[in-house]
Amino acid sequence: MHAPIPRAAVRALESSRIREVYNDGAGIPDLIPLWVGEPDIPTPDFIKRAANASLAAGETFYSPNLGIEPLREAIARYQQRNGRTVTADRVCATSSGVNAIMLACQAVLDPGDKVVTLAPHWPNIGAIPLILSAPVETVPLHLAQGQRGHMIWRVDLDRLLAAITPKTRLALLNSPGNPTGFAFTREEQQVILDHCRRTGTWILADEVYERLYYEGPAAPSFLDIAGPEDRVIGVNSFSKSWAMTGWRLGWLVAPPALMDGLAKLVEYNTSCAPVFVQRAGVAALDEGDAFITANAALFRRLRDKTAAALSTVPGVTAPVASGGMYSFFRVEGLTDSLAEAKRMSRGAKVGLAPGSAFGPGGEGHFRLCFAQQEATLEKALGRVAGWLRRRG
Amino acid sequence: MHAPIPRAAVRALESSRIREVYNDGAGIPDLIPLWVGEPDIPTPDFIKRAANASLAAGETFYSPNLGIEPLREAIARYQQRNGRTVTADRVCATSSGVNAIMLACQAVLDPGDKVVTLAPHWPNIGAIPLILSAPVETVPLHLAQGQRGHMIWRVDLDRLLAAITPKTRLALLNSPGNPTGFAFTREEQQVILDHCRRTGTWILADEVYERLYYEGPAAPSFLDIAGPEDRVIGVNSFSKSWAMTGWRLGWLVAPPALMDGLAKLVEYNTSCAPVFVQRAGVAALDEGDAFITANAALFRRLRDKTAAALSTVPGVTAPVASGGMYSFFRVEGLTDSLAEAKRMSRGAKVGLAPGSAFGPGGEGHFRLCFAQQEATLEKALGRVAGWLRRRG
Numbered sequence: 001m002h003a004p005i006p007r008a009a010v011r012a013l014e015s016s017r018i019r020e021v022y023n024d025g026a027g028i029p030d031l032i033p034l035w036v037g038e039p040d041i042p043t044p045d046f047i048k049r050a051a052n053a054s055l056a057a058g059e060t061f062y063s064p065n066l067g068i069e070p071l072r073e074a075i076a077r078y079q080q081r082n083g084r085t086v087t088a089d090r091v092c093a094t095s096s097g098v099n100a101i102m103l104a105c106q107a108v109l110d111p112g113d114k115v116v117t118l119a120p121h122w123p124n125i126g127a128i129p130l131i132l133s134a135p136v137e138t139v140p141l142h143l144a145q146g147q148r149g150h151m152i153w154r155v156d157l158d159r160l161l162a163a164i165t166p167k168t169r170l171a172l173l174n175s176p177g178n179p180t181g182f183a184f185t186r187e188e189q190q191v192i193l194d195h196c197r198r199t200g201t202w203i204l205a206d207e208v209y210e211r212l213y214y215e216g217p218a219a220p221s222f223l224d225i226a227g228p229e230d231r232v233i234g235v236n237s238f239s240k241s242w243a244m245t246g247w248r249l250g251w252l253v254a255p256p257a258l259m260d261g262l263a264k265l266v267e268y269n270t271s272c273a274p275v276f277v278q279r280a281g282v283a284a285l286d287e288g289d290a291f292i293t294a295n296a297a298l299f300r301r302l303r304d305k306t307a308a309a310l311s312t313v314p315g316v317t318a319p320v321a322s323g324g325m326y327s328f329f330r331v332e333g334l335t336d337s338l339a340e341a342k343r344m345s346r347g348a349k350v351g352l353a354p355g356s357a358f359g360p361g362g363e364g365h366f367r368l369c370f371a372q373q374e375a376t377l378e379k380a381l382g383r384v385a386g387w388l389r390r391r392g
Numbered sequence: 393m394h395a396p397i398p399r400a401a402v403r404a405l406e407s408s409r410i411r412e413v414y415n416d417g418a419g420i421p422d423l424i425p426l427w428v429g430e431p432d433i434p435t436p437d438f439i440k441r442a443a444n445a446s447l448a449a450g451e452t453f454y455s456p457n458l459g460i461e462p463l464r465e466a467i468a469r470y471q472q473r474n475g476r477t478v479t480a481d482r483v484c485a486t487s488s489g490v491n492a493i494m495l496a497c498q499a500v501l502d503p504g505d506k507v508v509t510l511a512p513h514w515p516n517i518g519a520i521p522l523i524l525s526a527p528v529e530t531v532p533l534h535l536a537q538g539q540r541g542h543m544i545w546r547v548d549l550d551r552l553l554a555a556i557t558p559k560t561r562l563a564l565l566n567s568p569g570n571p572t573g574f575a576f577t578r579e580e581q582q583v584i585l586d587h588c589r590r591t592g593t594w595i596l597a598d599e600v601y602e603r604l605y606y607e608g609p610a611a612p613s614f615l616d617i618a619g620p621e622d623r624v625i626g627v628n629s630f631s632k633s634w635a636m637t638g639w640r641l642g643w644l645v646a647p648p649a650l651m652d653g654l655a656k657l658v659e660y661n662t663s664c665a666p667v668f669v670q671r672a673g674v675a676a677l678d679e680g681d682a683f684i685t686a687n688a689a690l691f692r693r694l695r696d697k698t699a700a701a702l703s704t705v706p707g708v709t710a711p712v713a714s715g716g717m718y719s720f721f722r723v724e725g726l727t728d729s730l731a732e733a734k735r736m737s738r739g740a741k742v743g744l745a746p747g748s749a750f751g752p753g754g755e756g757h758f759r760l761c762f763a764q765q766e767a768t769l770e771k772a773l774g775r776v777a778g779w780l781r782r783r784g
Contacts, residue, residue, distance in 0.1 A: 007499065007500060007501070007502050008502075009502065010498070010499055010653040010656065010657065011653065013653075013656045013660075015652065015656065016656075016659065036454065038453060038454060042450040042452050042453075043450075043452035048447050048448075048452070051447060052444055052447065055440050055443060055444065056440075058434040058435075059638065060434050060435035060440070060635070060636065060637070060638040060639065061430060061434075061637055061638045062428065062430060062637050062638055063638065095487050095491075095640065095662050096662050096663060098659075098660065098661070098662065098663055099487075099661060099662045102660065102661050106402070106523055107398040107399065107402055108398060108399055109399065110399050110400075110401065110525065111503035111525050124659065124660050127656070127659075127660045128660050131498055131657065131660060132524070133502065133503050133525070243452070244452065245452070245453055245454050246451065246452040246453045246454055246455065246664075246666050246667050246668075247452065247666055248487065248662055248663065248664065248665065248666050257397050257398075258397070258398055260407065261397075261398035261402040261403065261405075262398075264402065264405045264407065264408075264519070265402065265523065267408065267490075267516065267519075268405075268490065268494065268516050268519045268520050268523060269490070269491060269494050269661070270487050270488050270490065270491045270640055270662065271488060271490055271640065272638075272640065273640065274638050274639055274640050274666075274669065275638050276638075277666065
């Protein structure tokens, strides 16, 4: 009998270093956890009520693979309110944002197909193509001086375009980005789209943080400039903007020719999201704009507070995130962010994610999720700054 | 610009012929739909209450990838009540039964790996390996005289064993089976397990109908006879036994060495099932035994009624299902079950699934889901028998 081990491609997937710090720090009293990408506010009541009403009405049966029509239409209306001409027939509801990426990758990636992405990146973006036996090439983001004088994460567009060739099947682009808070400009997106039209490359645009954007009401989206026949798939999620991480609901916008294939893939992955969860999604979309606006304003203030507090520490480069919920900051001389994050859990009683969890270029940094109650965040920032000062 | 179409492997997946009949028959007044694998009773209130309580308590955040501990422990207790020595550390909660199969296949199948399964089969069982670029070989089930004189679906064990060689990575075995109601005996399972130990082949046992079994309280399970180190993965689901199709909750039982890999794969597929759905699962497991027993007794009566009614029709061979919710019956001279199912929707006002939806050997049959209110089923059986008589 052989030892029951999974395939090499799965063994090669890194275990989450975020989880390793989390497990190591479990049970430390008075620790403030800023390691996970999760706002600390529960889902608003008006969203929960929609789920309760659906359950009470006995909606405990299968849904169509692409989602119930009211949800697909609410998503289309939401996109239209944000200035896009997306119609409901191009919408596929999914069992979370990460599930949307998995489905889109299953739709376009054969084994051996080349994928290009940016780094540092969300671990899931690197892992999903590998599960499907598609190799991933990363193009590095870098810290640079922004227009307003502060540091921001930027892409080297020439390097990205050079990496995307006619042999590249998919460009998997997360903007605003986790962990860096990097965001494409409209002009950069247009250049990338034009380039990918020439190379025949699919763009999978992970835009789950588009409404947590601090340079305007919504981040530039590839859906703003792509036509319905372009090889562009947009990924979104209810998790971040509507404080619904635990609901596992997301969506895809795709070309019409892809929808039949996506419906089949949904059938063979989860078949559908629960109808009562989809009803909650309808309430979130139709009644949630004020919630998002208020949250984005709060998070913007928290972002500024975070960058200001960390920037006072010698040896720390704390960029200002264009979007998202994170500060991904550099610490001079930091070479083992995993070990240091564990020490900080005990010593400073703040849980951060180690930069090495986020792929090439991540070492030497920490990720801090600033989407917290303001008083909690202030306390945490004091502790982190103090720890880093003593360390330096 | 190239046309935006999905990969060939996805285009090659058959669209659901069940859905084709369903769409064709949508809007026919007074039609009785027996095409989908779904009991027509809503989820019991004691299960819904657990979800509502969880939502009210604000459990709207991420769960651990393998599921919350109370659910994993409730699943272990449930398995133990059914005579198995499964411990909670070998349990992985999943976002539905089909999601469990997808995860298990991602854990063990590299592109090109050989899969063996039985046919006729649930379409999803044939499709999932193909999505992962793993070819599927089917071994035919056949109709035979059972011990009590009536017809049943059986496996030719010699053919199955001959198909499983050292080159076979996975045997994907659904028992009790959809659509046939076929079930392995304990002796057959032991022979298969012994054989797969020799060939080094994984067994993925889809046992979601194990409690809807009519020869005893639970169908023989590979988990009854496999040790924790065997290459055996058990798939189960809350959908059928607890009338929770719409909740999308299932689970895997796997060898300890597989659990780390499964946790990673859950992270990259859906990250977790919603906590409030998992709480509903705990209630189902801990308080649902009486519900299952009553339901199985009812379904057994409905199964007998179905076989008896269909057997009176000349040219019809109606086997008696050992488990599950379906009668998969043969109609003499039937060569296009898809077209005939559409005609029957209009002519007899009963919706059946065409046999051709279920892979090799399915043509010439219909699948009828008998898990209905008794009066509804009786009416439907009268209509189907009348239609088939007039046809013959």
